[in-house]
Amino acid sequence: MSALLADRDARRRILTGTAAMAAVGSAVGLNVAILRNLQPITRHTLTMSANWALCSLFFLTTREALLAEQRSRNDTLHLRMSQTRTSDEMFSSVIAGGLTGGMLAFISRGRRQSAITGAAFFAAVAAA
Numbered sequence: 001m002s003a004l005l006a007d008r009d010a011r012r013r014i015l016t017g018t019a020a021m022a023a024v025g026s027a028v029g030l031n032v033a034i035l036r037n038l039q040p041i042t043r044h045t046l047t048m049s050a051n052w053a054l055c056s057l058f059f060l061t062t063r064e065a066l067l068a069e070q071r072s073r074n075d076t077l078h079l080r081m082s083q084t085r086t087s088d089e090m091f092s093s094v095i096a097g098g099l100t101g102g103m104l105a106f107i108s109r110g111r112r113q114s115a116i117t118g119a120a121f122f123a124a125v126a127a128a
Helices: 002-006 008-035 041-076 081-109 112-127
Strands: none
Touching: 008 041, 041 081, 081 112
């Protein structure tokens, strides 16, 4: 994990991705609050923005940690990054999506079965 924090590019990707998803969440929250006539609009907008930011932070951090681990293993096997980049990114995205989806489903529904279906769904979305 310390290697992940030392990598400037990984930190930049995590922070810019999280900020972008917070902005998208804010726009979605604003539209939902207006369409459903929820008051106060600001609270709903900020809540949705924070939810999207936290979920994307978990996803992106997990993905970057898995990518860093795979890159270090590629070095020991004398593989070039160009040989394994696509498969490494796909694997990292699927695992991070599954963990994020499973965690979100378990938190929102509280059953093990829903965590499994949430993990499967988010892993499939991350693979697409």
